[in-house]
Amino acid sequence: MRTLVVLAHPDLAASRVNAALAGAARPVEGVTVHDLYAAYPGLTLDVEREQRLLLEHDRIVLQFPFYWYSVPPLLKKWLDEVFLHGWAYGTGGTSLHGKSLLVTTSLGGGEEHYRPEGLNRYTVAELLRPLEATARMTGLRYEEPFVLYATPALDDAGLAAHQEHYRALLASGAVREPELTAV
Numbered sequence: 001m002r003t004l005v006v007l008a009h010p011d012l013a014a015s016r017v018n019a020a021l022a023g024a025a026r027p028v029e030g031v032t033v034h035d036l037y038a039a040y041p042g043l044t045l046d047v048e049r050e051q052r053l054l055l056e057h058d059r060i061v062l063q064f065p066f067y068w069y070s071v072p073p074l075l076k077k078w079l080d081e082v083f084l085h086g087w088a089y090g091t092g093g094t095s096l097h098g099k100s101l102l103v104t105t106s107l108g109g110g111e112e113h114y115r116p117e118g119l120n121r122y123t124v125a126e127l128l129r130p131l132e133a134t135a136r137m138t139g140l141r142y143e144e145p146f147v148l149y150a151t152p153a154l155d156d157a158g159l160a161a162h163q164e165h166y167r168a169l170l171a172s173g174a175v176r177e178p179e180l181t182a183v
Contacts, residue, residue, distance in 0.1 A: 097139030
């Protein structure tokens with residue numbers, strides 16, 4: 001299985017967690033780490049190149065820090081411009097069918113903040129629904145997201161454990177279906 005990690009961090013040099021996860025992913029056999037902000041400093045995407053990359057891989061991983069309950073701006077632009085009607089969805093849009101999508105995201109807040117009674121009032125799974133809907137619309141199998149909570153409080157040992165888990169997850173290639181929960 002070939003895996004494409006679409007890394008979207010606006011300042012990866014200042015990132016401790018996403019840089020560490022990307023570092024853990026790079027040596028995994030069959031994994032390509034594609035840093036959007038490094039590839040497109042002018043923020044103008046090469047849509048054909050991005051579509052070719054997607055076609056060459058079986059599993060797509062969107063790795064990003066959670067931004068205002070969503071994805072960073074360039075990743076949103078990437079989704080808007082690359083997942084085109086007739087290519088990714090709609091009539092003739094079957095290019096992504098049968099592939100899988102894994103969302104990997106880091107949050108500053110603790111898991112207790114992402115509950116109906118918590119500070120943010122919604123679970124991360126609920127807040128990621130637009131990406132799940134995108135996966136369904138484009139024929140991607142949506143995997144259980146890999147979520148890191150309270151990242152500013154992570155010590156080196158905790159970060160190393162997350163890196164190892166991420167590396168193993170990418171190396172396994174196993175699709176992890178999310179649990180169905182009532183809302």
